Amino acid sequence: MRPTHTATLVLTALVLAACSQSPDAPAGAEATESAAATTDDSALGAGISARPVATGTPAASGTTLALEGLGKLAIGRPAPAGSGFAERGAQTGESCRMITSPEFPGVYAITSGKDGPVRRITVGQGSAVKLAEGIGVGSDEAAVLAAFPGFVSSPHKYVGPPAKELVQPGRDPRLRFEIGRDGKVGTIHVGVMPELGYVEGCS
Numbered sequence: 001m002r003p004t005h006t007a008t009l010v011l012t013a014l015v016l017a018a019c020s021q022s023p024d025a026p027a028g029a030e031a032t033e034s035a036a037a038t039t040d041d042s043a044l045g046a047g048i049s050a051r052p053v054a055t056g057t058p059a060a061s062g063t064t065l066a067l068e069g070l071g072k073l074a075i076g077r078p079a080p081a082g083s084g085f086a087e088r089g090a091q092t093g094e095s096c097r098m099i100t101s102p103e104f105p106g107v108y109a110i111t112s113g114k115d116g117p118v119r120r121i122t123v124g125q126g127s128a129v130k131l132a133e134g135i136g137v138g139s140d141e142a143a144v145l146a147a148f149p150g151f152v153s154s155p156h157k158y159v160g161p162p163a164k165e166l167v168q169p170g171r172d173p174r175l176r177f178e179i180g181r182d183g184k185v186g187t188i189h190v191g192v193m194p195e196l197g198y199v200e201g202c203s
Helices: 002-019 028-040 141-146
Strands: 064-066 096-098 106-111 119-124 152-155 164-167 174-179 187-191
Touching: 064 187, 141 164, 141 174
Parallel strands: none
Antiparallel strands: 096 106, 106 119, 119 187, 152 164, 164 174, 174 187
């Protein structure tokens, strides 16, 4: 074979090889880029809350009280700006503070120190707040026991029988009901110990 013919064949092979690849990226670059986009979900995580919801308890929203809190007010976290909850009136101590909101009449929360995490939320007279089970202030004791049959009964601290307290057993956060002599719910508390057991605000 003549040298000029051999050179022509080699040149043709090089041109064909160059045309088979993308001019902007090496072979396989598109596949690698696509795989990276599929497995990298860091952008998807932005704006998604990782906060867990308590087992068996729907997320708190609006006027529904749940183990994790009430609306924007969450057990274990400071009251967020814009929630409406703030200190109002005189406070009895530095380690325990009480906050209220005009949006939730009949409701107050206990925090651990000023601007500290919420330890308990209390729903009392004049409040429309209810649990997801439909139980609120004024509900019958029978309705509470039907929804929460495992709750432990104990004497009420200030009111004589048949008034009592019904407390959820187990780990925090938990529920505590105060039942009046009329057999109806007078107050509902949700929170963690020892604040859950306080009988008079911060004491």
